[in-house]
């Protein structure tokens with residue numbers, strides 16, 4: 001806690017004045033551009049690696065950047081993630097939702113281990129809210145991973161996006177750069193697009209192409225960020241060589 005208190009003092013000296021100016025600038029007319037779902041991992045600092053600022057994004061975080069599928073709820077108002085979607089996309093009319101996964105995700109590493117039935121047993125779930133959360137909301141990602149496993153990690157997977165008819169194909173880590181848990185993390189990130197689209201209160205916006213869902217993936221040990229390109233059917237490194245093409249794709253399909 002002393003680190004935090006010292007940090008607050010540093011913020012007062014170096015950052016506060018500038019931030020208050022930014023608060024005043026957006027005060028009467030904040031126009032956030034994205035609802036950004038990511039993991040609670042302490043290494044993930046989305047406003048830093050996207051260089052976004054006051055008023056730019058709603059950020060929602062949980063273990064494993066999971067948006068529970070609406071099938072888990074009697075109605076759609078029973079948990080944080082759909083409430084955040086409503087606040088962002090309906091109340092504030094935000095038109096872009098981003099799900100950002102990352103490498104070496106401790107929640108996803110645990111999800112990978114949950115393939116072991118003893119590890120995932122009812123008794124173990126009872127003593128571990130994290131296991132229970134993953135078993136309830138992330139097994140669809142694990143099932144997709146197992147589909148990939150039987151093809152020796154080479155065949156593409158099919159995911160559903162904004163509507164049941166808007167499916168997309170994804171080659172997961174075709175250069176085989178990442179370990180199995182990271183492949184699962186990429187699959188889990190893409191699986192959330194379907195989960196987001198399961199909410200009835202977003203249906204019209206999604207059908208009319210007024211609301212778009214994107215996937216990003218952050219490689220913690222290199223600091224590189226990948227954008228899932230539906231054109232390229234894979235996560236593409238966002239860098240000088242790919243930037244213009246990605247920008248065109250985003251403008252063409254999602255503006």
Ligand SMILES: [Zn+2]
Nearest residue numbers: 039041105106
């Ligand atoms: Zn994580």
